[in-house]
Amino acid sequence: MASQNSDRTDTIDPNSGFCSETKIFHSLRARISLPPETLPLSVADYVLSNLQASPSTTTLIDAANGRHISYSEFIHRVKTLAADLHTKLGLSWGYSAYILSPNSIQIPILFYSLFTLGVIISPSNPACTKPEISRQIHLCKPVIAFSTSETADKIPPLQYGTVLLDSSEFESMMTNDTVEYSHRVVVRQSDAATILYSSGTTGLVKGVELTHRNWISVLAGLYAIHENEPGTPPTVAVYGSVLPRLRVRFLFEGF
Numbered sequence: 001m002a003s004q005n006s007d008r009t010d011t012i013d014p015n016s017g018f019c020s021e022t023k024i025f026h027s028l029r030a031r032i033s034l035p036p037e038t039l040p041l042s043v044a045d046y047v048l049s050n051l052q053a054s055p056s057t058t059t060l061i062d063a064a065n066g067r068h069i070s071y072s073e074f075i076h077r078v079k080t081l082a083a084d085l086h087t088k089l090g091l092s093w094g095y096s097a098y099i100l101s102p103n104s105i106q107i108p109i110l111f112y113s114l115f116t117l118g119v120i121i122s123p124s125n126p127a128c129t130k131p132e133i134s135r136q137i138h139l140c141k142p143v144i145a146f147s148t149s150e151t152a153d154k155i156p157p158l159q160y161g162t163v164l165l166d167s168s169e170f171e172s173m174m175t176n177d178t179v180e181y182s183h184r185v186v187v188r189q190s191d192a193a194t195i196l197y198s199s200g201t202t203g204l205v206k207g208v209e210l211t212h213r214n215w216i217s218v219l220a221g222l223y224a225i226h227e228n229e230p231g232t233p234p235t236v237a238v239y240g241s242v243l244p245r246l247r248v249r250f251l252f253e254g255f
Helices: 045-048 070-089 106-117 130-140 168-175 212-226
Strands: 060-061 066-071 096-100 120-124 143-145 160-166 192-197 205-212
Touching: 045 106, 045 212, 060 070, 066 070, 070 106, 070 168, 096 106, 096 130, 120 130, 120 143, 130 143, 130 192, 130 205, 143 205, 160 168, 192 212
Parallel strands: 096 120, 096 143, 120 192, 143 160
Antiparallel strands: 060 066, 192 205
């Protein structure tokens, strides 16, 4: 008996990707390289390990006022905020955080800080009504919320309260150099990273849990698509992000 080819490459049409044996279409793109599943790795660490940026490279721009944040400042704010959230508020691995805010320059910093702590983030649309928010909070069971002064009144009381992203207090949480936090949280790729929500058009809103491994796979595919061809100079991509980061497509836009 002939040996069975586990990849079934001999039965996959190279033009369409259709496998005549399994009746399944396969991607014609080259297979992407993923880190070993057993390697402790958060999606934030994965993204940062793939960024080839000098300390002075502009990473974030606030279109409203033209403010720039360099790569080194971005990393500093992520680490400082993570330290503050852990030491002062007690956020740690496995907790869930609900985020109700329009897009802003603070959102990526908040996301990466929470990911490095192993906190599950659950972003929602600031246009949601109180009943919709109540349903989402029932699903993700957060201990804390992050919002703005315009939307905070929609959020019910939580264990650690609601932090206002447009407050001077939050700004100080990202820049307070007196807080020290050297302990590194071990985040497994199989750990939950996000809880996103369905639109609710066919019934009650449903929560969808995605792991760090899920996000790493998505991003690895995007990196492979946008990778420069051999011999071509690197390009600088600028992404304009105006929608709330609450869908798979937009959550890591620009990174």
